[in-house]
Amino acid sequence: MKTIIYTCPYVPAELIAAHGLHPSRLMPAALRSTGPLAQIEGLCPFVHSFINEVMTGPPQADTCGVVVTTVCDQMRRAFDILIRRCDLPAFLMNVPHTWQSVAAQKMYVDELKRLSRFLIQLGGEPFLNDTLARVMLDYDAARASILAAGSYLSARQCAESIAAFGRDGPGKVLRNQTNTKPLIAGVPLAIVGGPLVKQDLDIFDIVEQSGGQITLDATESGERGLCPPFDRRRIRDDPLIELASAYFNGIPDASRRPNSELYNWLKRQLIGRAVRGIIFRRYVWCDTWHAELWRLKEWTDLPVLDIDAGGDSETHQHRMPNRIRSFLEMLS
């Protein structure tokens, strides 16, 4: 089956799957400074790594296209690099930053339709409502399983499950997963921020080794990036509209204007999980999240630890563990 790779949570995997294509959410292995796209001052390391992975050959051998979105301006610019230098067909999906107007909602639906045309050009089958509805229910069930698994899986395994779900789809979710949750609960923490790379999943282990436990993964790669459960009645009426509604209205993000929904969502989650500290994970040169750091600190009484990743190995090997350790010493 041909594969479509993407990274943004506002790209509905269900739509791609309903076209008979395999949606695979690409999580770069690590932040690397090498590749066809040179590291430039001011370039977000995540964008750099993602584009390089796409250009050097994505992990899936049968990849036939890549979808990026306008949620991030740097990714929007990176699209120009992709279409100039990469043979892989690429699609730039315009995800509105405003969300409160009917026009913005309609724009998102129209973009899904445009994405559908792109997928058909790549060999996908025009989707039928019934097919889309069935796929949506499958994905919904898978998401529910993953979230429920939080009661017996370690934080890292939860994060890995979400990543695997994005990469492989609902079919292989939670296979062979056993109880890995630590017996002694550490200091409950939240991790907040944009997308992670695979190497970042070490954060979950480092937190546990330092006496903490991530009970809320509010990164883009984590549960914050999962769309909420669908309304089954609305799926029957018009699955595409329900898909659009769930994704567009259900995933809070720092890039939204205004981004008040992100804070409303965080408030509910932080209280619900009795979080005692927040790890704020951002990329150097990611202005969208960087600007939220001090706003978050003003907004919450919880201590906030800033971890800025610059794409250097020193960060991963020393700086990040050192800061996490200091943070947990502070909290205990």
Place this chain on the structure above:
Amino acid sequence: MPRQITLQEWDQRYEQLRKAGPHQPDYNGPLGRHVEDGDTRLLKLRYDNSAAALRLWNFLLTEEERLHRSRAEGKKLVGTMKDLGTVPVMAYSLDNIAAFYPDGAWWIPCVMESNTVLLRIADRLGIDESFCPVRAMLGAFLTGGHFPIPDLLICSVGATCDDFSAIAQRLNGLGYAILWWEIPHRRRPEPDEVEVKLPGGFQAPRCQVEFVKSELQRLKTALEELAGQRLDEKKLSAGIKKANMVRTLLAELRKLVFTAKLSPLPALEMLIAEMLAIHFCSDQNETIIVLKDLLEEVKARIKAGIGFLSPDVARIFWVNPVADLQVMNLLEDCGGRICGTEYLFTHALDTIPQDLPPTEALAQMALADPMAGSSIDRAGRICTDIRTFGAEALVISRIPGASHCALEGQVIGEIVQDKLDIPVVELEVPPFTDSMRPTLRTRLEALVETVRVRREK
């Protein structure tokens, strides 16, 4: 004879002009009066010595006074953020509204106190130097010591730059209500879509124009509520006509200055003049007069065959505005002259179509924003303009922290080199370039040398 003079020399020159010259506007005066409390930035610049240039500078540096006067006279103030040139046209179509550009506050540290409080305030809010210099706006809002706080804040987002959007969101988070509107990423129409040719040469699908129209309708409603009067098509058309007067003057000025055999006006004054197109410095009528003055001066100099640089200077096309105005002087010190610019707001310079319904015309104009589309499209327009103005080299100025600059420069540079085979250099220009001057100088001088060598071949 045209030449560049210092701020101190301007005080003497002003006296000469005052005694010999015609009636001066009330905001005119010695430039030195704008220097307060040891402000060093204005002292470091060099200025054109014409009366027209003096008027231009005084006009720019008295904007805040005008805004305060507008408020005192009972006018409503609209802060139009990010959008460079569309919403002010709508706002100025209402006679009891003055629109201005709060993000223009990034200029304040450039022209005033170098140890400005504004940037420190931005730092305290967590918006540090890794963000675009527009961050100075936050300080301006919190101190209230510069422009009056507007009655309505309008900000475009979507196909804009992330750091500006983040700064505006930070402002919103501090309690300043913002009316957000979406500008979509402009794309080429797909085969089954109706194509609209936009002013300036870009294309977009009809559905995107309709979307922007619907957004502008929302803004229109907000402006009407604020002004207490309807903004009908007649008023909008009149507003467009007025805006086009400014644009026509600027177009003529640019053409003359960029193509003249001897450079008749320095790069710095041209930059300031172009900026007037965005928001009219809070006085549309006066903008027209100021530009007319400049145009007359330029025409006179061209007719007399005089300029302020030697005829063999390298003709440079400049992309992106600079955070430190000194760099414009530096270009000329290094043997270059400005022959073409693309300061991220060509859609504020092109004439708004007057043969279309006004909202349609404005929507097309808004979508023609070079930042709203791809860097590839932007590069295409730059190539066209380079040919038009006969530039021999390209400088792409990077704005530190601006999210679009990291990759855009690469794309634009590659395309220009491929299509036109002219030398290209990228420069990082932070708000204070004093410590980097040797680096910038070397790059600019090397570019000029390259141009000269190519001429010999």
Place this chain on the structure above:
Amino acid sequence: MICAGIDAGSRTIKIVLIETDTRRVITKAVTDQGVEQDKLASQLFQRLLKSSGLGRQDVGRIAATGYGRNAISFADTTITEITCHAVGVRRLVPNAMTVIDIGGEDSKLIRLDKAGRVRDFAMNDRCAAGTGRFFEVIARRLGVNISSLGQLAAKSRRPAPISSMCVVFAETEIIGLLACGAAREDIIDLPIVFTGGVAMVSGMDTALRSALGQAVTVSPDPQMTGALGAAILAAKQITPY
């Protein structure tokens, strides 16, 4: 019984020995860092024990901190330098509320609560901007000893404006870190205590005072506060009071 604190920093290794019960400092020493830091630390440790008439059997617990703490094989425990500097400074300046530590290659800002516990911290640990390394380079360029930089700075009439941000890593030097989030009056809690190797350079406290617009106290023995804190924390693991 004694406890030892070892601060394996980027440029130097510092060791402090204290009495476990009284927390009284018995002796301390510093040596330059090197490739074999475990060996260097061990040698320094042995020298200190010998000069104090003590043996390894007298040592109850050893805590290591600093960049190279995990390389100190004979340490019983490792603690981050944030926690150690906080404890060490508070020991020497009991009412300290804000600690600024500028070391050889990194800098830290630590805010304490009234009880002396770490309330918040920020670090510049990627770029050497504004650290000892930076001053060494500047001193070399100016052809002066690093100790005279302060006097030179005092003579300056008009400092040149420079960016405080490293464009490669977007790291801000320590003033920027302190400025961040200082929107409220009470953010910069006094007294501010300046510690770390750079605090020993004459004139640096004046420069910091001038930049912050606040009184700054140089910690007694600024180079040793990390090791002292580690030693105290090691002792607390034996006698918790």
